Amino acid sequence: MLLTRHIFNFCGALAALSLMSIAVLILSQIGLRLMGSQIPSADDFAAWGLSASIFLALPATLIHGDHIRVTSLRQRLSPRLGHIADILAAAFATLMMGWVAGSIFSYVLESWSYNELSQGVVAVPLWIPQSAMVLGSALFAVAFAERTVRLILGLPVEIEKNNAQTRGE
Template sequence: MRRVAQLLSAIASVLLFAIGVMLTYEVVARYFFNAPTIWAEELSRLAMIWAVFLGSAALLRSGEHIRVTVLTDKLSAKGQAVMDVFALVFVAVISGFVAWHGAPIAWDSYVRGRTVGSMLDLPSWVSQASVPLGFGLIAIQAVALILARPSQPPKAAHPEHIEL
């Protein structure tokens, strides 16, 4: 799963870079040449959707999602480990639920040929498919982290936490 997470992270990075290129092109075309594009904003939005959902599984693997630890920091190392597993189970269940219920929506849009109704008139399933795929990957990553948990030592307190 590590290589998959690295690949997804790389794809998300490329998509984010492409967003910057597309929006820079749009700004130059619109304000310097008075010739706005019909594609830059919509494709940038689509790339952002995919980047977020593909990158989320990689972020879960590296532990870089936002965490509220005000209560768990007060627990022992074993208590923190138990709560980490509980959180991963919760993430896996919710992500699996979203993936399971999101897939038929994307499939239905594909079968019916729905489009977004914009100037590019992209098929709706292109953006909708990111939800079941992204959440499915998050669920798989959460399960992989749970299964790898017994071989890992307990996490130390995170020095990067900001104390208020």
């Protein structure tokens, strides 16, 4: 398996860890509220964890074929035209996600250069939680680029649940 696939899966694990952290944070917040206390900026940390879980899961979800695809048009095409449509769609997605990743990177760089801080009780430099968006979107673009190349070369593009590789549709 390619190094990128291991990186994508690692990011998926980080996304799962982010979700578990949100659950622990919320349960802790509930318990502390019952005792008359609270966790400062818990809402901020939960929101950042949610954002991280979404963006970090994108590449792993793609290589496992778990993103929603509209295949109604694809099913009406011949196998050859369908394959070409898949290549064009993956190439377009690569370009779009590259643009998205660049835009998010510029946004985070601006937060860093202005030393923007969160407005909650705990002042956190915003570039820190925003970095997960940069990493996730950049790796999603890489995953689409890899998918495009694999489709062009006729290689398997998705990993099935049982770890066997399957051809892209």
